Amino acid sequence: MLLAIDCGNTNTVFSIWDGTKFLATWRTSTEWQRTADQYFVWLSTLMKMRGIEAEIDEMIISSTVPRVVFNLRVLADRYFNCRPVVVGKPDCRLPVAPRVDAGTQVGPDRLVNTVGAWDRHGGDIVVVDFGTATTFDVVDTDGAYVGGVISPGVNLSLEALHQAAAALPHVDVSKPEKVIGTNTVACMQSGIFWGYVGLVRGICDRIRAERDRPMRIIGTGGLAPLFAQGDMLFDDIEDDLTMHGLTVIHRYNKETA
Numbered sequence: 001m002l003l004a005i006d007c008g009n010t011n012t013v014f015s016i017w018d019g020t021k022f023l024a025t026w027r028t029s030t031e032w033q034r035t036a037d038q039y040f041v042w043l044s045t046l047m048k049m050r051g052i053e054a055e056i057d058e059m060i061i062s063s064t065v066p067r068v069v070f071n072l073r074v075l076a077d078r079y080f081n082c083r084p085v086v087v088g089k090p091d092c093r094l095p096v097a098p099r100v101d102a103g104t105q106v107g108p109d110r111l112v113n114t115v116g117a118w119d120r121h122g123g124d125i126v127v128v129d130f131g132t133a134t135t136f137d138v139v140d141t142d143g144a145y146v147g148g149v150i151s152p153g154v155n156l157s158l159e160a161l162h163q164a165a166a167a168l169p170h171v172d173v174s175k176p177e178k179v180i181g182t183n184t185v186a187c188m189q190s191g192i193f194w195g196y197v198g199l200v201r202g203i204c205d206r207i208r209a210e211r212d213r214p215m216r217i218i219g220t221g222g223l224a225p226l227f228a229q230g231d232m233l234f235d236d237i238e239d240d241l242t243m244h245g246l247t248v249i250h251r252y253n254k255e256t257a
């Protein structure tokens with residue numbers, strides 16, 4: 001069985017696969033101090049509760065936080081007796097090499113999104129991923145990652161407002177009834193919601209214009225469905241795109257070993 005791990009700056013998602021069959025997924029906060037033993041206790045408890053008996057013998061990791069990879073490698077070695085494939089490391093091959101400036105370290109999550117989108121839809125795609133940052137990953141006609149856009153994440157922006165302005169409270173993101181807010185919270189929610197709708201729309205339009213061809217827009221991340229209520233932003237919303245990409249990269253590395 002394969003354990004695929006997508007470690008973002010806020011949350012780490014574990015998912016378990018029997019070949020291409022999805023079995024289960026669980027989410028924990030990202031903390032680089034967490035040890036292999038802690039991961040194992042947490043994961044094995046959840047697997048037992050779900051009645052998943054078979055043993056994990058393969059692992060793939062994508063991590064935007066370099067420090068957490070050490071303990072995840074220990075987890076693989078100590079408990080699953082395997083050597084993980086780590087996206088972004090020289091010994092992890094990608095189906096199509098990225099075309100970016102020499103020396104650039106592309107976020108592994110963005111490479112994985114690109115591979116997942118290419119496998120499902122072919123090329124000429126933009127993946128919009130609502131994580132800690134909101135990223136736009138552009139997939140060329142041949143499936144290569146050819147760059148994109150990094151914007152501040154939705155919750156990060158809300159938190160920054162709260163931190164920097166004494167009179168602005170912590171608020172959760174939601175779709176406001178009206179654009180013109182008549183209280184502080186409604187004003188902030190409008191700024192974030194309609195601001196991000198405009199940001200996504202504007203950046204995607206400019207990417208399409210720069211590439212001068214139709215591009216399919218795929219939204220992913222927990223907040224994609226919320227922003228899709230504001231405008232026709234996405235052709236598809238695929239919550240499992242990063243995990244799918246991880247399984248594709250894992251299979252590719254196995255087959256080309």
Ligand SMILES: Nc1ncnc2c1ncn2[C@@H]1O[C@H](COP(=O)(O)OP(=O)(O)O)[C@@H](O)[C@H]1O
Pocket residue numbers: 007008009010011012030130131132133153155221222223
């Ligand atoms: N369905 C959701 N509703 C509200 N907030 C969400 C939802 N899904 C994720 N978030 C928030 O969005 C932010 C990014 O989450 P996540 O996608 O896990 O980021 P990352 O991949 O960078 O770790 C976090 O602050 C998280 O709490």
Ligand SMILES: CC(C)(COP(=O)(O)O)[C@@H](O)C(=O)NCCC(=O)O
Pocket residue numbers: 007008009010064105106107108109110130131132133134135150153
């Ligand atoms: C842009 C990111 C911070 C997004 O991370 P996330 O929101 O998924 O935690 C991450 O992909 C990253 O650290 N990228 C490195 C720079 C780059 O992709 O060009």
Ligand SMILES: [K+]
Pocket residue numbers: 008109129131132
């Ligand atoms: K992500």
